[in-house]
Amino acid sequence: MSLIEVKNCTKIYDSGGTAVEALKEVDLTIEEGEFVALIGPSGSGKSTLLTMLGALNPPTRGKVLIDGIDVYDLPAERRADFRSSYIGFVFQQFQLIPYLTAIENVMLPLAILRYSHAEQVKMAENVLEKVGLADKAKRLPNQLSGGEQERVAIARAIVNQPPIVFADEPTGSLDTKTGEEIMKLFHTLNQEGLTIVMVTHNEENLKYVKRTIVVRDGMIENSNFHGDVA
């Protein structure tokens, strides 16, 4: 059984009265431990596919199975619980809660789970250490650089040890060097067993991934596996 199975998924948005077909009968499987990049022109449906895989965006038709669970068959609150335990999200920018410190942002996914405060702090400190920000735990997001904010977001995505992390253009707003560092971090996490699906516009990033999927006009045009760089 594959970790993620997309079965004949179509997504039609209603954009002010006109129907926009963002995804057209997409089939896709992703195995545990993969590091996948979604690329393609703007508006091709990458983010739609990513959020659909991430149990956030129900398809108009079709099924998404994760770990054998038909996620859009779950009632909304159960699907939220599913995200809580299976999925981490990393977005491009402005994704930290501005009034919470770095460590509080990282603890956020734990706030709805049964962990004591001490356990939460310990888990958050561990992942902050892992992303190299142990010394900036008490800072507010606006006291952190763009790359540091991205690291906090990654720490938050993995703090509850989900099997899969979805990232939408995580290096999009970063300079080349910082972007490299973030990609190296993702690479390390993938080596440790994390399944990662990432939307990216940056060709440079592709050298870190194991597979590239090209999305065009709501369809998967091409899916290439390539060798691991490391």
Added chain:
Amino acid sequence: MHLGNIAVNNLKVRKIKVLFLILGIVLGITTVVTLTSITLAMQEQLEDNLNAVGQLAIITPVSDSLSLSYNGVSVASTTSYQSRTISEKIVEKLEDIAGQGVSVIAPKLVQPVEIDSQKMLVAGVNFDSELRLKPYWLVKGNLPNTKQVVLGLLAAERLGLAAGDTVDINGSRFVVSGILAETGTVEDKLIYMALPEAQRLFKRAGEITFIEVSIMPPGKEDVYREQAVIKQLEDEFPGVNVVPVKDQKQARRDIVDRFAKFSVLVSVVVLVIGGLIVLTTMMSSVKERTREIGIFRAIGFRQSHIIKVFLTEALIISIVGGVIGYFSGILLAKFASPFIAQLDVQIGWNPGLGLAAVLTSSFIGLIASAYPAYLAARLDPVEAFRSL
């Protein structure tokens, strides 16, 4: 870290918004607490006064079809403009039997007059007895001396007179020494002067139109005893009627009830306004936090978690607003009550009212935030990220 921390931390950074929300709540609760504590004090004072009055009765001559009346007692016939009177001697006899049921004796001479072509009633009274009989009488200004009168509130309004003005009655000039605060009874329509002055002015020496007496001591009202006293009086003084005054207390209660109703109305209006302030502020807050809500949802927060965060914020603000509103309301009531209701009763801290204030503000805050919280929970996280 739990949902409450998220709420608290958010409130800490949104100072202006929080201030605005608290202000909305404080406004409403202050008004409610002020009006409620004044109403309560008025009711307390009223009951004190009513209890001090006892049961009143009016002793009148037996008479026929008449028009002008005083507390249900006719004082002048339409045709003659003269009423029957009783002799002042009864007063002396009454004083002899004072203590056997009858206590305060307040004789009156009531005379219709025309002032500025308006028909008015002048009452010559004994102010000492009058004030003992009616502890609720409150004269703003002074009691009248020679050539002075006190006006009932409605009489003053009708004649357009205030304390210090002069008024011509039956060819003599009088100075208005004071105005009687509203009693809610016919007493508001009268012009009062000392009894001997009235008897001189109207050339009716020794005459009395009727006598108000207290036939029951305060707090000892008893219908059977009352009837016995009335019968005894009618036996003793043939040719007079003794009528117990029934509507006096009700009239007094009506004034307070009117204020209570007014208070409730104003309270409801300001609470609704406060609620609307909370509603609109919360709505704009949900809009501003669209992205944040999307992140919460992506992380795995349930809709109910989002609602909890928003309602916790609303509850914190409401409780703070309720407490502040309670204190400012009591202080305002202490300050304003002399101007609003001439209260002798001291307005004090009232823990029960405090609790009610906080419960009310929490209720309003939660109700007003329910819809914004629901909208926040219903936000589509995908939309939330798109609108960036």
